[in-house]
Amino acid sequence: MFxxxxxxxxxxLTIIGxxxxxxxxxxxxxKDIFGSISGKVTIENEITGIKGVYVExxxxxxxxxxxxxxxxxxxxxxxxxxxxxxxxxxxxxEGFVTIIxxxxxxxTGEETKDVNFILTKPNSISGRVLKADGKTSDSGIWLIxxxxxxxxxxxxxxxxxxxxxxxxxxxxxYRLFAIRKGKTLGIKENxxxxxxxxxxxxxxxxxxxxxxGSISGKVLKSxxxxxxxxxxxxxxxxxxxxxxxLSDKNGKYKIEKLTEDTYQIIVFxxxxxxxGSRENVEVKxxxxxxxxxxxxxxx
Numbered sequence: 335m336f337x338x339x340x341x342x343x344x345x346x347l348t349i350i351g352x353x354x355x356x357x358x359x360x361x362x363x364x365k366d367i368f369g370s371i372s373g374k375v376t377i378e379n380e381i382t383g384i385k386g387v388y389v390e391x392x393x394x395x396x397x398x399x400x401x402x403x404x405x406x407x408x409x410x411x412x413x414x415x416x417x418x419x420x421x422x423x424x425x426x427x428e429g430f431v432t433i434i435x436x437x438x439x440x441x442t443g444e445e446t447k448d449v450n451f452i453l454t455k456p457n458s459i460s461g462r463v464l465k466a467d468g469k470t471s472d473s474g475i476w477l478i479x480x481x482x483x484x485x486x487x488x489x490x491x492x493x494x495x496x497x498x499x500x501x502x503x504x505x506x507x508y509r510l511f512a513i514r515k516g517k518t519l520g521i522k523e524n525x526x527x528x529x530x531x532x533x534x535x536x537x538x539x540x541x542x543x544x545x546x547g548s549i550s551g552k553v554l555k556s557x558x559x560x561x562x563x564x565x566x567x568x569x570x571x572x573x574x575x576x577x578x579x580l581s582d583k584n585g586k587y588k589i590e591k592l593t594e595d596t597y598q599i600i601v602f603x604x605x606x607x608x609x610g611s612r613e614n615v616e617v618k619x620x621x622x623x624x625x626x627x628x629x630x631x632x633x
Contacts, residue, residue, distance in 0.1 A: 367417070367418075367442060367443070368414070368415045368416060368417060368418075368442075368443070369416050369417075369418060369440040369441050369442060369443060369444050369445065369446065370412060370413060370414045370415070370416060370440075370444075370445045370446070371391070371412070371413050371416060371421075371423070371438065371440060371445070371446045371447075371449055372410065372411065372412040372413070372445060372446070372447050372448075372449065373389075373410070373411060373447070373448055373449035373450040373451065374405075374408075374409045374410050374411075374448075374450045374451075375387045375389065375405050375409045375411065375425060375450070375451045375452075375453065376409055376450070376451075376452055376453070377430075377452070377453045377454075378452050378453065378454045378455070382408075382409065383405060383406075383407075383408045383409010383410060384405065384409050384427075384453065385405055385406065385407050385408075385409065386404060386405060387404070387405045387409070387411075387425060387427050387451075387453075388402055388403070388404050388405075388425070388426075388427075389402065389403050389404075389405065389411045389413070389423060389424075389425055389451070390402045390423065390424045390425070390426075391413055391416065391421050391422075391423055392421065392422045392423070392424060393421065393422065394419070394420045394421060394422060394436075394437075395422070396422040396424070396434065396436070400416075400421070401413050401416070416440045417440070418440050418441060418442045419439075419440055420437055420438065420439050420440075421438045421439075421440060422434060422435065422436050422437075422438065423435045423438055423449060423451075425451045425453070427453055429455065429456075430453040430454060430455060430456065431453070431454050431455070431456045431502055432502075433451050433452075433453070435449060435451070454530070455530045455532070456501045456502045456503075456532070457501075457502065457503040457504070457505065457527050457528070457529070457530065457531045457532070458499060458500060458501040458502070458503065458531070458532050458533065459479065459499070459500050459503065459508075459510075459525065459527065459533040459536050460497070460498060460499035460500070460533070460534050460535075460536065461497070461498065461533075461534065461535055461536035461537045461538065462492070462495070462496040462497055462498070462535075462537045462538075463475045463477070463492040463496045463498060463512055463520075463537070463538055463540060464496065464537055464538070464539045464540070465539070465540060465542075466539065466540070466541050466542070468539055471492075471495055471496025471497075472492060472496050472540060473492050473493060473494045473495070473496055474491060474492065474514070475491065475492040475496075475498075475512050475513070475514055475519070475540065476489060476491055476512070476513040476514065477489060477490050477491070477492065477498045477500065477510060477511070477512055477513075477538070478510070478511045478513060479500050479503070479508050479509070479510050479511075479525070480508060480509050480510075480511070481504065481506045481507070481508055482506065482507045482508065482509060483506060483507070484506070486504060486506075488500050488502075488503065503527045503531075504527070505527055505528055505529055505531075506526075506527055507524055507525070507526055507527075508524075508525040508526075508527060509521065509522070509523055509524075509525070510522040510525055510536070510538060512538050512540045514540075519540035519541055519542060520538045520539055520540040520541060521538075522536065522538050545593075545619055545620065546590065546591040546592055546593060546619075546620070547592045547593075547594065547617040547618060547619060547620060547621040547622065547623065548588060548589060548590040548591070548592055548617075548621075548622050548623065549569060549588070549589050549592065549597065549599065549615060549617060549623045549626050550586070550587065550588035550589070550622070550623070550624050550625075550626065551586075551587065551624065551625055551626035551627045551628065552581075552584070552585040552586055552587070552627045552628070553565055553567060553581040553585045553587060553601055553610070553627075553628050553630060554585060554627055554628070554629050554630065555629075555630060555632045555633060556629060556630065556631055556632060556633050557633075558627075558629050560585075561581070561583075561584050561585025561586075562581060562585050562601075562630055562632055563581050563582060563583045563584070563585055564580060564581060564604065565580070565581050565601055565602065565603055565604070565609070565630075566578055566579075566580060566601065566602045567579050567580070567581060567587040567589065567599060567600075567601050567628070568599070568600050568601075568602065569589050569592065569597045569598070569599055569615075570597060570598045570599075570600065571592070571593070571595035571596065571597050572595055572596050572597075573593070573595050575592070575593060575595060577589050577590075577591065577592060581601075592617045593617075593619075594617060594618050594619050595616075595617060596614055596615070596616045596617075597614075597615045597616075597617060598611065598612070598613055598614070598615070599611060599612040599613075599615055599626065599628060601628050601630055603632075609630040609631050609632055610628045610629060610630035610631060611628065612626060612628055
């Protein structure tokens with residue numbers, strides 16, 4: 335009887351021990367399936383690591399995020415339990431150029447070490463787009479910056495305050511274009527971008543293409559030859575627009591910034607009396623109408 339009492343516990347202990355061995359072996363086998371990756375994040379020209387930077391692991395194509403780790407006080411990170419394969423790592427930190435490392439290989443049960451990142455400050459240019467007065471901001475302008483010695487180009491749009499910014503520019507000499515609706519309204523030449531360059535207040539003044547027309551000619555006495563100076567010449571459009579000008583010492587006048595319309599031209603003497611007129615003078619966009627002479631009643 336005593337023999338049986340000893341045998342049963344021994345059997346139980348043996349079974350439990352075998353289970354623990356099997357479980358441990360299985361865990362070790364499972365552990366060996368995965369690999370890990372580690373490294374350090376620093377700033378260019380500095381040895382000390384930077385804390386609080388996120389290192390993200392994505393699939394090989396960089397489309398699917400898989401895991402992430404934050405650097406410690408010394409700038410180190412480590413991402414564990416990664417299945418064997420090829421990955422893409424990415425570090426995106428505000429104020430620095432985004433870094434992407436492709437084709438990082440993880441081996442079964444191994445740690446891929448020294449996958450380090452050096453953060454560099456972006457080469458950038460920023461400023462405002464201003465109208466011809468040099469003060470008023472203009473939004474929605476397409477800014478294209480073109481490197482002179484290559485095909486490299488980048489772009490941005492001015493915001494509601496006329497502000498634009500273009501980042502991550504390679505070193506070189508650039509030309510900046512301001513474009514609206516396919517028309518170049520301004521150009522800034524010979525902008526030099528050097529390493530770690532952050533150019534600010536690179537403002538560009540745009541000039542809208544001329545969309546107005548004008549009417550010019552002479553005011554003459556009734557003989558059709560003698561010029562009349564110092565009289566008021568008014569234009570009245572069918573759409574209600576009116577502008578005016580004074581004739582000079584040679585009787586010449588010019589009325590500018592006229593929108594597309596058909597105008598009546600009336601000449602008034604200094605006492606306000608009408609002394610001459612022309613009817614149905616048609617002005618089109620950008621058209622400069624000349625030799626519209628007006629014969630007055632003056633002798």
